[in-house]
Amino acid sequence: MYGALLLTVVPLVWILAYVALQGFHSISPAFFTQTPPGSPAAPGGGFYNGIVGTFEIVGIAFAVAAPLGVAAAVYLSEYGRGRLGYVVRFVAETLTGVPTIVIGAFVYAFWVVRFGFSGLAGSIALAIVMLPLIVRSSEEALRLVPMTLREASFAMGASERRTVVSVLVPAASSGIVTGLLLAVARAAGETAPLLLTALGNDLFAEYNPTHRMSTLSLQIFNNAISGFREGQARAWAGALTLISIVLVLSVGARVLRSRRDRTLRPG
């Protein structure tokens, strides 16, 4: 069992250390403020446009998926005990298992063929990736709220909407936020669906989400497989940046969760 633990810890440390080493070697202030040079073989430049793209695309995806996901979770935990609730829960589980590349192909088929590659198409794909994760974690958080809180709220004459919005969601907020953060972290690291939707654009910094956009993950992918040392150096700096963003989000989520566990512990 100690051997097994070692086999889990070693890859993690290896990956993090390797990325940190290579990343710090090639990262510079310019990396955060410049776009890549015209050729992957040229040195210098940075992933400014990809950082912008990641924040913008994930931000829009979050703005769509978070309210939708929490509302669906409210349905499942508060009203969804019948057949329909069972079906929706099953569908959420199924969606979690759908490969993200298939989600990318789907968004291509219903959006990109009409409106072209765009950051917005990437946001739609990422929203679909995030949605089932948010639904599941939020439903779990809502179910943990004690029944007595609902009864107390009704006893004071509150409506169902009022009970959910002012009592249940605040009571479950740390669990919900944990789930949201993890979903954002997951989406920020996605590459495959974006290749089929946002496509990437390394010529200049693009802010308009209806145009093709780059993200950190796309730039890492393209530069990593470019075969040029200079491109790979940028990709390592990008990998370090992306992994830092993702780890901050997920460690933040975990801190929040452990704090909640402490407050929920009886006695």
Added chain:
Amino acid sequence: VSVETARQSNRIAPRPRRKGGDRSFRLIVLGSALTLLALIVGLVVFLLVRSWPAIQHYGFWSFLTSSRWAPSEATVTSRHPNPYGIQQFIFGTVVTSAIALVLAVPVALGVALFLNELAPARMRGPLVTVTELLAMVPSVVYGFWGVFALVPAIRPMVGFLTRTLGAVPVIGIPFHGPFFGFSYFTAGIVLAIMILPIITALAREAIATVPVDEKEAAYAVGSTRWEMIRAVVLPHSRSGLVAASFLGLGRALGETIAVTMVIGNRVLDRGTSLFGQGATLASAIVNEFTEANRPFHLASLFVLGFWLMVLTFVVNAAGRLLILRREVKR
């Protein structure tokens, strides 16, 4: 536990008048839930609609009976043979995921047993976090690391295997041949690390349901810790562990970018060596999607997507059903 139950259980007071806004509130949350249904239906419909031209032209099953993917040979008129055979992709998907499973399941089980049965309570939290952090590393970073750090590291081991096992007749075939770094085997190792966290987490859940009194009973008759695990924990959690493996497998089957970066992307035919280059359903899609310019090329990639979806759905559903049956039994 729900708003509805709280209402209904309150029998003494007259049923409260439905407050204004409750109806629209219910409609909003119901609509959000139905979005999920619409998504899954849309997913299947759009995949089929987009792959329809190729299916209609070549026939539904002809994709599965060939292992030759040669878009350059496709023409607008010719129907036979189908230049878009996908057997080798299914082979690659299954083989890489199988390697991943073989490597990851024992490790995950060991870690789960350690965390639940052996680790001091103080260490448990941080160690759980460590195992879960592996799940947060982005796929593209796994692939990048795989190419530059993992491949050089496993090269000596692969060399050893080709010299020893590869020299044996018949059973040596999968271990034969040159190793260029990109291979089914490399992809399998990367996948193993990527699915380790989910299998560990689900295995821990399964192990945690073993009744304490049975564990204590085993100790009471003088079992050592290992005997207790073998006699009580493993039999009790077997179906849960199988379910964990299925769900890990489901994850591995659909993984795209990391695999694409380390598998070599050989699409024309199927190799025989695990150390040779190959491709999976997902890697073929992402590689050719934006460059598909041959007749029925893009539609055939949607056929790949359709089968990938079917494959992952079957495996995931099997895993979920196992878990559901366990919960019903309890």
